[in-house]
Amino acid sequence: MRTVYADNAATTKMSRAAIDAMLPYMDEIYGNPSSLHSAGQKAAEALTLAREKVAACLGCQPREIIFTSGGSEADNQAIMSAAASGERKGKKHIVSTAFEHHAVLHTLKALESRGFSVTLLDVHENGIVTPEEVEAAIRPDTCLVSVMYANNEIGTIQPIAEIGAVCRRMGVPFHTDAVQAVGHVKINVKEQNIDMLSLSAHKFHGPKGIGALYIRRGLVPVSIIYGGAQERGKRAGTENLPAIAGMAAALEEACASIDRNAAKLIPLRDKLIRGLSAIPHSAVNGDLTHRLPGNVSFCFEGIEGESLLLLLDAKGICASSGSACTSGSLDPSHVLLAIGRPHEVAHGSLRLTLSDENTEQDVDYMLEEIPKVIAYLRNMSPVWRDLQEGKRQYVIQ
């Protein structure tokens, strides 16, 4: 049986370059970068080099990079840093969006219980937030705007440079959770007016459990992990050098391949979208052009996403119904609800996320199997029968 891994938004396979870059630091170069002896200094040099590589990919200074345990920690640290600065000035209002990753939404929830007020902007049906809406939501006491670069479920890309320009003009720090975007689309934090940016290595063929926060010079990062003076005192704990070296190598490779990968993936993505659109009562989620090169997201009326995933898995297809974080729970995706999908339709979602490892044969195989599985599930579904018999109205025409 063919196996197709189409869940690259959940995580990616490590690249050979990343693995090779890690091995020396799990073997002969094992010193602690904080040690003064030569073994430690060798490690410290590798840390410096990795920081330079990450900074070069983002267009910032190495000193503006803090290594973290991943995207979630970077999001937490960015938001907590802005909140701490805001609180000192009596500014306790934050603007964000309804379809952020939980690493952002749950951090904001925690701040609400500490007296912050949060405005979550609605997302349009196309999965895009406009700079005008951001501007309208900013108040004199706003201490942070946080808008994700690209959504992890529906793949839509936000007008980041324009939102950044609004924030710059209004004097409000701007954070973007760019975990899905880094290594996949071209980013330059200076040109795009980004003050803070979160990234995570395992979303671009690097190792899991490592990420980074870019924080513009002039903003004050606060530690969310207390301890030693690593990362210029802003993130305690002995640096995970193998992972950091792996992340830097993966990012360097991903950034050098953005155009080539997009040229390969966009036609595959669009072939999948065209093919799945032929299924009756199906709808693609999110804007078709402002979209990550590898993201395909659909809702199918009259089916249940979990059953779809299990049957697809039996056919060798690894897919997702939305975010890895909500699978296992019965709640429909907050992202699909945010773009206005009703509950019953949000339950019937499918996300296929491609990487440069996928082929046209993978796409053809999925286009062969997915319609069959959906027809099979609909055949067994009482909801589908009601729809067919006119006892219920279709939500997706």
Ligand SMILES: *Cc1c(COP(=O)(O)O)cnc(C)c1O
């Ligand atoms: C995966 C992801 C995260 C979390 O990153 P981890 O490294 O897994 O903690 C945060 N935001 C978005 C948009 C993501 O896709």
